[in-house]
Amino acid sequence: MIIHSQKRSFGKGCNVSLFTLGTMRATDNLNKMYSLIKRAHNAGINHLETAASYGKAEILIGEALKKLETSEKIFRKEWIITTKVLPKGDFNYLKNNFKNSLKNLKLKKIHNLAIHGINLEEHLDWVLNGEGGKFIKWASKNDLVNQIGFSSHGSYKLIEKAINCEVFSFCNLHLHFLDQSKISLAHLALKKKMGVLAISPADKGGRLYDPSDTLLKSSEPYHPLELAYRFLLSKGITTLSIGATKIEDFNIVERLINSSQNLTSSEISALENIEKVADRELKSSKCEQCRSCLPCPSEIPIPEILRLRNISIGYGQLEFAKERYNLIGRAGHWWEEKNASFCLGCNECIPKCPSKLNIPELLKQTHKLLIEKPKKRLWG
Ligand code: SF4
Ligand code: SF4
Structure with a gap:
């Protein structure tokens, strides 16, 4: 059964589901990529996130989407795709690599292209004043991309500067219930009508798919991962990336695929209890x-x-x-x-x-x- 899912505006691009399938861990073989994308579709996800640097991910996505069209009538036009390029290299290197990404994904144009890892000042400078900027202008002028964004593991100040530089329409950030230090940056980006993707709330957010007994007990009657997802969605974060490796990884996602409403009093009290227990332990x-x-x-x-x-x-x-x-x-x-x-x-x-x-x-x-x-x- 395919679930009808809510979509949110993602920057200047097409609307995306509340969850995004991150494909970094799905690269073992075509079967794995195919079944995870199919399961994502059935769970209501319409956004795939990948990168040229994720091994064979782009090739496998291209093949899997083709197979889904013929065998399941799940059409390519239903998907929004984000790929990423690392902030390095000169114009020709970037141009050739990007053309290769389009070829691997079997696309003429990509919806979203992110500069992957603006972690240092020099990376942002490469975009604003260097070869990166030249490449972005070329890709936009030739109508090969709908919008440009960035991901960052950098400092608060650097991310703030990148959000305010007026080049990017979306950003991928580390936003987690157990690390709320970048939530105000997400709100700044949302205020500027940018799309915001939370990077890996399940894994990088504290390995919440494998919670401790302390966390399991203090978050009752919810699973800690469910609460962490709800926390981010209720904060208005556009979409949360799921680095799925198996079909079961979609169980909570499927339940929450339309759950962007404010937190309920029961969720608030579970979140407060997690903090109360943490305060006591610390x-x-x-x-x-x-x-x-x-x-x-x-x-x-x-x-x-x-x-x-x-x-x-x-x-x-x-x-x-x-x-x-x-x-x-x-x-x-x-x-x-x-x-x-x-x-x-x-x-x-x-x-x-x-x-x-x-x-x-x-x-x-x-x-x-x-x-x-x-x-x-x-x-x-
Ligand atoms: S005592 Fe504090 S300020 Fe000094 S080196 Fe250690 S962490 Fe840094
Ligand atoms: S609570 Fe103290 S140690 Fe922690 S960030 Fe603030 S000043 Fe630093």
């Missing part, structure tokens, strides 16, 4: 994410590290927090560069914290709690 040591402690002379991302502490102790998502903490310094500009071991113990941050937290001590504890020995590589 015993007055919760970092409120106000960022008043910055800058740190050793450039330690204090709020980000203490947020992982909140998540591991307050919400019980220890494995997720460990994974993120141990990625620090290993993911280039896609994540933070310095972990808590770089703290000099200068105590400059302590008087700046309105919650009167003993930050250096908490950083030390967090490092001890989350650091793991580098895993042995299976090859090389």
Whole structure:
């Protein structure tokens, strides 16, 4: 049975469903891509999100959509597609890669093209004053794209600048119930009539498909992931991306495909209970994410590290927090560069914290709690 689903305006582009199928994890083979896209369609999703850098994703999408047309009468024109290009390379490189993306997706024109990872000032400069800008103008002038957007894992200030630069009509941001630091940026973008996509609320949002007993109990009678989705949809976020790997990943999505209404009193009280339990577990040591402690002379991302502490102790998502903490310094500009071991113990941050937290001590504890020995590589 195909579900009729609500669509929301996504920037200057076509309307999209409240959920988007992210295809990064669907690239094993054509069968997998085909069955996930078919299931997404049956759940009411009309928006696919991909990137040239996701291995064979674009080729598999092109093939899967062709097969869906012939075998299921699910027509290509029903889909809105977003692909992405990395902010690097010169005009000819970008032009050739983009033509290749269109060929792989079997499209003459793409609905949405995002610059993938405006994480540093130099990336935005590449768009505003460099080869990226030249490429965007060429793609728009030749009617190869409906609208241009960006994704970012960068700082608050950089994202704010990108939203305000008047080049982009949509943005893909990290917006999560367990990390609300970018929600005000989403609202800024929505106010400017941009489309806003939340990147991976299930996985990057705290691995909520695998909740701790603490989180499961404190969110009753809801599943934590269901509440996290509802929280974002009720905030007006246009669409939430689902990096599905199996058919069951659509169960909650299908239930919420038309659920953009305000939170109910029962949902509000479950969300409040999650916070109450987290406060109790953290015993007055919760970092409120106000960022008043910055800058740190050793450039330690204090709020980000203490947020992982909140998540591991307050919400019980220890494995997720460990994974993120141990990625620090290993993911280039896609994540933070310095972990808590770089703290000099200068105590400059302590008087700046309105919650009167003993930050250096908490950083030390967090490092001890989350650091793991580098895993042995299976090859090389
Ligand atoms: S005590 Fe550590 S975290 Fe605080 S300002 Fe000094 S170096 Fe930065
Ligand atoms: S000032 Fe205190 S509460 Fe605010 S982000 Fe820094 S550590 Fe957290």
